[in-house]
Amino acid sequence: MSEHQTTLITGARILGGEPADLLLRDGVIAGVGQGLDDTGATILDAAGLVVLPGLVDLHTHLREPGREDAETVLTGTQAAAMGGFTAVHAMANTEPVADTAGVVEQVWRLGREAGYADVRPVGAVTVGLAGQRLAELGAMADSAAGVRVFSDDGHCVSDAVLMRRALEYVKAFDGVVAQHAQEPRLTEGAQMNESVLSGQLGLRGWPCVAEEAIIARDILLAAHVGSRLHICHLSTQGSVEIVRLAKQRGLPVTAEVTPHHLLLTEDLVASYDARYKVNPPLRSADDVAAVRAGLADGTIDIVATDHAPHPVEDKECEWDAAAFGMLGLETAISVVQHTMVDTGLLNWAGVAERMSSAPARIGRCDTGDDAQGRPLAVGEPANVVLVDPSASRTVDSTASASLSRNNPYEGMKLPGGVVATFLRGRPTVSDGALV
Amino acid sequence: MIRHLLSTADLSRADALLILDTAEEMARLTAGRSVKKLPTLRGRTVVNLFFEDSTRTRTSFEVAAKRLSADVVNFSAKGSSVSKGESLKDTALTLAAMGADGVVVRHAASGAAYRLATSGWIDARVLNAGDGTHEHPTQALLDAFTIRRHLGPLDGRRIVIVGDVIHSRVARSNVALLSTLGADVVLVAPPTLLPLGVEQWPVEVAYDLDGVLADADAVMMLRVQRERMNAAFFPSAREYSRRYGLDVRRFARLPESAIVLHPGPMNRGMEITADVADSPRSVIVEQVSNGVYVRMAALYLMLAGADDDVMSAQEGAA
Numbered sequence: 114m115s116e117h118q119t120t121l122i123t124g125a126r127i128l129g130g131e132p133a134d135l136l137l138r139d140g141v142i143a144g145v146g147q148g149l150d151d152t153g154a155t156i157l158d159a160a161g162l163v164v165l166p167g168l169v170d171l172h173t174h175l176r177e178p179g180r181e182d183a184e185t186v187l188t189g190t191q192a193a194a195m196g197g198f199t200a201v202h203a204m205a206n207t208e209p210v211a212d213t214a215g216v217v218e219q220v221w222r223l224g225r226e227a228g229y230a231d232v233r234p235v236g237a238v239t240v241g242l243a244g245q246r247l248a249e250l251g252a253m254a255d256s257a258a259g260v261r262v263f264s265d266d267g268h269c270v271s272d273a274v275l276m277r278r279a280l281e282y283v284k285a286f287d288g289v290v291a292q293h294a295q296e297p298r299l300t301e302g303a304q305m306n307e308s309v310l311s312g313q314l315g316l317r318g319w320p321c322v323a324e325e326a327i328i329a330r331d332i333l334l335a336a337h338v339g340s341r342l343h344i345c346h347l348s349t350q351g352s353v354e355i356v357r358l359a360k361q362r363g364l365p366v367t368a369e370v371t372p373h374h375l376l377l378t379e380d381l382v383a384s385y386d387a388r389y390k391v392n393p394p395l396r397s398a399d400d401v402a403a404v405r406a407g408l409a410d411g412t413i414d415i416v417a418t419d420h421a422p423h424p425v426e427d428k429e430c431e432w433d434a435a436a437f438g439m440l441g442l443e444t445a446i447s448v449v450q451h452t453m454v455d456t457g458l459l460n461w462a463g464v465a466e467r468m469s470s471a472p473a474r475i476g477r478c479d480t481g482d483d484a485q486g487r488p489l490a491v492g493e494p495a496n497v498v499l500v501d502p503s504a505s506r507t508v509d510s511t512a513s514a515s516l517s518r519n520n521p522y523e524g525m526k527l528p529g530g531v532v533a534t535f536l537r538g539r540p541t542v543s544d545g546a547l548v
Numbered sequence: 549m550i551r552h553l554l555s556t557a558d559l560s561r562a563d564a565l566l567i568l569d570t571a572e573e574m575a576r577l578t579a580g581r582s583v584k585k586l587p588t589l590r591g592r593t594v595v596n597l598f599f600e601d602s603t604r605t606r607t608s609f610e611v612a613a614k615r616l617s618a619d620v621v622n623f624s625a626k627g628s629s630v631s632k633g634e635s636l637k638d639t640a641l642t643l644a645a646m647g648a649d650g651v652v653v654r655h656a657a658s659g660a661a662y663r664l665a666t667s668g669w670i671d672a673r674v675l676n677a678g679d680g681t682h683e684h685p686t687q688a689l690l691d692a693f694t695i696r697r698h699l700g701p702l703d704g705r706r707i708v709i710v711g712d713v714i715h716s717r718v719a720r721s722n723v724a725l726l727s728t729l730g731a732d733v734v735l736v737a738p739p740t741l742l743p744l745g746v747e748q749w750p751v752e753v754a755y756d757l758d759g760v761l762a763d764a765d766a767v768m769m770l771r772v773q774r775e776r777m778n779a780a781f782f783p784s785a786r787e788y789s790r791r792y793g794l795d796v797r798r799f800a801r802l803p804e805s806a807i808v809l810h811p812g813p814m815n816r817g818m819e820i821t822a823d824v825a826d827s828p829r830s831v832i833v834e835q836v837s838n839g840v841y842v843r844m845a846a847l848y849l850m851l852a853g854a855d856d857d858v859m860s861a862q863e864g865a866a
Contacts, residue, residue, distance in 0.1 A: 304658075307744050308744065308745060309744070309745030310745075311743070311744070311745075312714075312743030312744055312749075313720070313749075314658060314659065314682060315658035315659075315680050315681035315682030315683070315717060315720060316658050316659070316680075316681075316682075317681075318743075318744060320744075384662075384666075385658075385659030385662045385663050385666075386663075426635065429635075429637055429667075430635050430636055430637065430663075431636050431655065431657035431659060431660040431663055432657060432658065432659045432660075432663070433656070433657035433658070433680070434636075434657060
């Protein structure tokens with residue numbers, strides 16, 4: 114595989130707009146328009162396809178090191194490439210936890226060796242995700258991995274003082290704390306959204322207020338100390354309203370929503386099928402409408418997958434015993450097309466902003482040699498994805514690059530599909546298959 | 549008739565009445581006889597799969613199955629559900645390989661019976677003997693059976709259920725079944741022990757027990773664990789008893805004809821006092837014997853001629 118492959122993409126709709134040609138040469142976008150020099154180029158007829166900048170996921174669980182039975186950096190980034198991603202942020206809840214420079218550098222190197230997507234490790238906020246004392250955030254920031262996003266994801270940094278200190282401390286290296294907003298006492302043993310349905314099913318409820326209370330507190334803390342705050346997987350109508358109000362006041366908060374919270378509702382839990390068990394839980398149809406509206410009007414800045422692979426035995430069991438989490442990388446763009454583009458809530462330029470430029474900015478990987486989330490313009494890195502918006506497919510979890518099969522969309526018909534992904538000019542996916 | 553008995557919400561009025569009528573038939577055929585056995589389930593295997601201790605319920609199902617001449621296997625899997633070694637799935641596959649026709653399952657996880665019945669792991673009929681805080685259908689059926697024996701048809705009868713509704717599978721199963729049978733159900737509990745959204749259930753809700761006793765036809769007291777006060781569901785056992793316990797003073801406010809039920813095991817002195825529990829209008833011991841008839845009926849309807857038309861199977865027994 115040559116690093117310096119030349120490809121001429123012809124007739125693709127740039128950000129869903131007018132068709133144009135795109136020349137990828139020497140790892141950068143060498144030309145945009147008509148009549149480009151195609152010397153030595155592989156021609157890719159992209160008539161009818163939409164071209165977007167390579168997608169950037171701010172929230173991915175790659176499971177390596179520690180749970181290589183569920184996913185590895187290689188298989189996870191292959192799944193990312195299949196989903197049109199050219200960069201992923203690998204969450205810290207591995208075994209061992211990514212709370213030292215050594216672990217984040219290991220994950221970062223594994224990503225470089227795999228070569229399917231840039232792997233940007235997320236550092237743990239607290240040692241062992243235990244919420245007791247700060248991990249060496251500076252060492253992780255200064256490491257080869259250049260960590261800028263810190264999160265105890267899976268656990269909330271619930272101690273207000275610890276959260277305040279973390280928000281302050283990461284300012285020294287322009288970091289951001291990504292909070293998993295879950296008040297722990299309100300959610301002890303919680304199994305699903307607290308609602309009429311949880312009462313009927315006899316499953317312990319996870320109330321919306323447990324998310325909203327932490328988001329409100331952390332926005333106030335971030336404003337107080339002048340730090341930026343990122344909210345992971347926002348899932349409720351009330352959370353959207355709180356973040357909207359904060360942004361109206363100019364407070365430095367960003368937020369993400371997952372594809373599954375854009376599409377699926379708690380009604381699926383009535384099957385007691387643990388594929389639908391996720392944290393935060395699937396919510397009501399009103400919450401789904403609210404997060405879609407929030408994503409459309411910019412209250413929610415980005416879509417992040419929270420791709421969470423689990424082996425079969427952790428899902429093929431009674432609900433209480435099952436693991437939280439679902440796959441998301443390979444279906445993200447289809448779910449976003451289905452819920453946001455095909456509904457008229459967002460155009461493709463908006464999708465590019467929310468799935469590429471904005472997550473790269475929040476993760477501070479939008480500059481430098483390996484910049485991500487850049488515009489489709491001459492001289493920019495050739496991180497490009499081609500999407501066929503007219504395609505449709507029935508999701509088959511066995512046809513996945515991921516090692517895991519906990520796909521909540523199994524059997525659903527979803528629109529769109531990734532035809533090709535380029536990482537700095539080199540195809541990682543071609544004709545809808547891994548290269 | 550339904551294939552599995554997982555939730556009383558799945559029972560139509562006709563299904564529910566068929567089970568109750570069949571239970572009457574079982575009582576008539578076995579009560580007071582020296583030989584209590586019927587040959588109807590000879591050659592069928594019923595497995596009691598108990599992931600949670602419950603000597604009472606397990607014994608009741610065992611007696612019921614044996615009176616129908618079924619082969620009964622007690623499979624205690626306590627504590628093994630969550631450990632990787634013996635999953636619910638592996639247990640199901642094991643039972644399937646052993647040729648179980650019916651599986652009576654008790655599990656601490658809500659939905660476990662549903663999962664066992666719908667995951668394709670096993671072909672047997674599944675009877676839910678209590679799943680977490682979800683349902684306990686045969687308990688509700690035996691409660692309805694007991695009330696009907698004393699008060700006649702349930703239509704328009706006012707049944708008051710008191711106590712730890714949020715954690716009670718008995719309450720959930722009773723709410724669905726009793727309302728299907730036309731009764732008016734009143735739930736009484738401190739607000740902390742009622743689930744979110746209870747106002748959308750087909751019930752009346754009250755926080756004051758004294759106010760609902762005067763026109764009650766039956767009062768069902770739920771077991772309340774003293775430990776709940778440690779999670780701030782109520783301040784103390786004494787305060788709970790004062791506000792929600794059924795003592796002689798409250799008992800006196802009930803109509804003369806009203807009966808008192810309790811699914812057991814009782815916390816005497818907590819939700820019910822000894823003199824009420826042992827009074828002639830307490831039907832608590834009777835509930836236990838009725839449990840056997842109702843479970844016989846359910847096992848019979850689901851397993852006798854499982855492949856035939858149910859009505860013809862029932863005619864064959866009559």
